[in-house]
Amino acid sequence: xxxYKSFLLQVTDDAHAVIxxxxxxxxxxxxxLRLFPGLLPSDIKFFSCNHIVPPESILPIAVTCGPSGxxxxxxxxxxxxxxxxxxxxxxxxxxxxxxxxxxxxxxxxYDYEKQVYDAWMAxxxxxxxxxxxxxxxxxxxxxxxxxxLNKYKEAIQSCCSNGSGDTSxxxxxxxxxxxxxxxxxxxFSDGMGRCxxxxxxxxxxxxxxxxxxxxxxxxxxxTSSVAGDDESLSRDDECKVEPGFGILRKSGKSxxxxxxxLCMKAVNQCIGRAIRHVNDYAAMxxxxxxxxxxxxxxxxxxxxxxxxxxxxxxxxxxQNYGEVHRLLLQFFRTNKQIH
Numbered sequence: 001x002x003x004y005k006s007f008l009l010q011v012t013d014d015a016h017a018v019i020x021x022x023x024x025x026x027x028x029x030x031x032x033l034r035l036f037p038g039l040l041p042s043d044i045k046f047f048s049c050n051h052i053v054p055p056e057s058i059l060p061i062a063v064t065c066g067p068s069g070x071x072x073x074x075x076x077x078x079x080x081x082x083x084x085x086x087x088x089x090x091x092x093x094x095x096x097x098x099x100x101x102x103x104x105x106x107x108x109x110y111d112y113e114k115q116v117y118d119a120w121m122a123x124x125x126x127x128x129x130x131x132x133x134x135x136x137x138x139x140x141x142x143x144x145x146x147x148x149l150n151k152y153k154e155a156i157q158s159c160c161s162n163g164s165g166d167t168s169x170x171x172x173x174x175x176x177x178x179x180x181x182x183x184x185x186x187x188f189s190d191g192m193g194r195c196x197x198x199x200x201x202x203x204x205x206x207x208x209x210x211x212x213x214x215x216x217x218x219x220x221x222x223t224s225s226v227a228g229d230d231e232s233l234s235r236d237d238e239c240k241v242e243p244g245f246g247i248l249r250k251s252g253k254s255x256x257x258x259x260x261x262l263c264m265k266a267v268n269q270c271i272g273r274a275i276r277h278v279n280d281y282a283a284m285x286x287x288x289x290x291x292x293x294x295x296x297x298x299x300x301x302x303x304x305x306x307x308x309x310x311x312x313x314x315x316x317x318x319q320n321y322g323e324v325h326r327l328l329l330q331f332f333r334t335n336k337q338i339h
Contacts, residue, residue, distance in 0.1 A: 012036060012038075012039065020035075032044055048308070048309055050309070050310050051275065051308075051310035052277075052278050053275055053277075053278055053279075053280060053281070055310075055313070055314055056334070056335075057275070057280065057281040057282075057335065058275060058281065058282060058283075058284065058310075058311065058314055059282075059283040059284065059314070059316070059327060059328070059331040060271070060283075060284040060285075060286070060307075060311045060312075060314055060315045060316070061283070061284070061285050061286065061315070061316050061317070061318045061324055061327060062286045062291040062292050062304060062315060062316070062317045062318065063091070063285050063286065063287045063288075063318045063321075063324055064288075064289040064291075064292060064317065064318060064319060065289070065318075065319075065320060065321065066087035066088065066090055066091045066321055067087075067090050067091060067094055067321040068087060068090060069320070069321075070083065070084075070087045071289050072084070072087065072088070072287050072288050072289050073288065073289055073290065074108070074199055074200025074201070074287070074288050074290075075200070075201075075290065079108075079112065079200060080112075080115060082119065085115075085116050085119045085120070086119075086123065086125075088116070088199065088287070089116075089119075089120050089123065089125035089129075090125075091287070091321070092105070092125075092129060092173070092197070093125060093128045093129055094321070094325065095195070095197075095285075095324075095325075095328060096129055096132040096133045096170075096171075096173060097132055098325065098328050098329055098332065099171075099194055099195045099283065099328060099332065100170060100171060100191070100194055100332060100336070101156050101159070101160065101170070101171040101172075101190075101191035101192075101194045102152070102156045102171050102172055102173075102174065102188065102191055102192045102193050102194055102195075103133065103171070103172075103173045103174070103193075103194065103195045103196075103197065104173075104174045104176055104182070104188055104193050104195070104196050104197070104273065104274070105173065105174065105175050105176065105196075105197040105199060106176050106177065106178050106183060106196070106197065106198050106199060106202075106270045107175065107176070107177055107178065107199050107200075108177075108178055108199070108200055108201075108202040108203075109177060109178075109179075109205075110138075110140055110177050110180070113137070113138070113175055113176075113177055116175075117137060117175060129173060130169075131168070131169070132168075132169060132170055132171075133169065133170065133171050133172050133173040134152075134155040134159075134169060134171075134172040134173070135172070135173050135175070136148055136151060136152045136155075136172060136173070136174045136175070137174070137175045138174065138175065138176040138177050138180050138181070138182050142181050145181045145182065148174075149182075149186065152172050152174050152192070153192060155171070155172040156171050156172050156191050156192065157191070159171050159172070160191060171191070171194075176270075178202040178266050178267075178270060179202070179266060182273075183266070183269055183270045183273070184269055186273060187273065187276045188273045188274050188276070188282075189274075189275075189276035189277060189280055190276075190280060193273055193274035193282055194274070194281075194282050194283065194332070195274070195282060195283040195284075195285065195328075196270060196271045196273060196274045196282060196283075196284050196285070197285045197287060198267055198270055198271060198284070198285065198286050198287060198288075199287050199288070200287070200288045200290075201263055201267070201288055201290055201291070201303060202263055202266050202267065203259065203260075203262075203263045204259065204262050204263065206247075206248070211262075212247045214258075215247060215248060215251045215255040215258060215259060216247055216250075216251060216255070218251065218254050218255045218258050219250065219251030219252045219254060219255035260303070260306070261306065263303075264303060264306035264307070267286070267303075267307070268306075268307065268308055268311075271284040271286075271311065272308070281335045283328060283331060283332075284311065285324075286304070290303065291303050291304055292304070292317055
């Protein structure tokens with residue numbers, strides 16, 4: 001890491017200009033702190049433009065509650081509750097009936113994905129989903145990823161070739177993991193990803209020693225910390241159960257915002273997997289009521305404020321499942337006619 005930072009300092013000192021281009025640089029502050037910690041924010045010019053796809057080709061929705069009206073909360077203290085897992089399963093059982101072709105569902109970790117899958121197997125939820133979508137899971141071993149993706153793609157293509165008159169299985173669903181192979185390097189264009197479901201807010205593990213040391217470093221060298229910042233994470237119950245959050249509370253505004261930015265960059269990478277060319281279209285469902293939390297009053301923004309502009313401007317809040325269902329029906333009906 002020291003050699004890498006030394007190289008970056010040499011580049012910025014010797015070059016007249018350094019240009020970085022990419023689709024997932026936002027939130028830009030996290031990128032600046034990681035790559036150019038010695039440069040002032042005023043020395044970096046950031047330019048962002050709209051996506052190549054027309055606005056009507058995407059449907060981002062913040063989903064706050066499930067079909068039975070239960071509020072979605074996938075924070076650490078709530079996500080393992082049978083009620084929350086059951087409500088998520090009920091939600092997916094509903095949307096697989098209206099979303100065509102492929103759905104990719106992202107979970108925060110392999111362990112949580114397994115916990116949810118095992119619960120759904122026991123309750124019969126997987127069986128219900130399988131009546132409309134073939135179900136696949138991201139493997140832990142990277143050597144098996146290509147095989148699973150090929151099976152997922154073949155299942156979708158097979159359903160599409162049966163014709164629109166087939167009222168049974170209409171595609172496939174892939175249970176994936178944030179930070180895994182599928183979230184960072186795979187393109188789910190066209191039917192491979194008509195809908196991306198992000199379950200919760202995938203904050204990095206506070207048990208990551210290197211990450212916590214980085215946050216301590218940012219906090220120690222920040223001049224923007226303010227009194228009372230140690231309470232700014234109280235909106236997330238994870239603070240109460242993970243010892244690593246003690247470091248976050250002491251790191252001040254900059255350290256905590258860096259941590260939040262890592263989470264939202266992971267979200268942006270995942271939901272961006274589905275739109276890959278000008279004629280593509282997809283829905284993006286952010287499933288957690290915390291996506292709509294307002295600013296804490298200490299300089300922290302609502303999570304959706306860290307979404308890319310081309311998604312943020314189209315974001316809709318689904319206050320109830322009926323509204324989400326209606327929006328999805330209308331979206332796919334319209335785009336099927338256009339494309």
